[in-house]
Amino acid sequence: MTTDDGLDAAALARFRALLVAEAAELEAAERDTEADRAPVELDQQSVGRLSRMDAMQVQAMAAAQSRRRAARRAAIRAALARFDEDEYGWCQLCGEAIDPRRLALDPAVARCVDCAGG
Ligand SMILES: [Zn+2]
Numbered sequence: 001m002t003t004d005d006g007l008d009a010a011a012l013a014r015f016r017a018l019l020v021a022e023a024a025e026l027e028a029a030e031r032d033t034e035a036d037r038a039p040v041e042l043d044q045q046s047v048g049r050l051s052r053m054d055a056m057q058v059q060a061m062a063a064a065q066s067r068r069r070a071a072r073r074a075a076i077r078a079a080l081a082r083f084d085e086d087e088y089g090w091c092q093l094c095g096e097a098i099d100p101r102r103l104a105l106d107p108a109v110a111r112c113v114d115c116a117g118g
Pocket residue numbers: 091092093094095096111112113114115116
């Protein structure tokens with residue numbers, strides 16, 4: 001089977017497993033950093049040795065990371081949905097097979113290298 005015929009069942013299963021594992025990792029990271037994203041309290045005691053400015057910086061960085069994780073989770077959800085539609089591994093723009101080496105770098109990619117560049 002050539003790449004032009006799309007991915008074989010083993011490759012599909014492998015990419016799907018990678019996506020499911022990454023989604024679980026992102027969820028765990030989101031849970032573990034929940035406290036970091038909580039609004040900074042006015043009460044100095046509540047932030048311990050960190051100054052309020054430091055605490056706000058930590059909170060802002062945690063919020064930015066959380067937004068990146070949310071975007072990544074959305075991309076993974078969309079990729080997983082493509083398995084159900086039998087569209088996984090096919091470019092969502094031109095319909096050509098996505099190079100498996102490209103999927104190996106990022107199993108959530110939705111476009112072939114030609115379409116991603118444009
Ligand atoms: Zn394409």
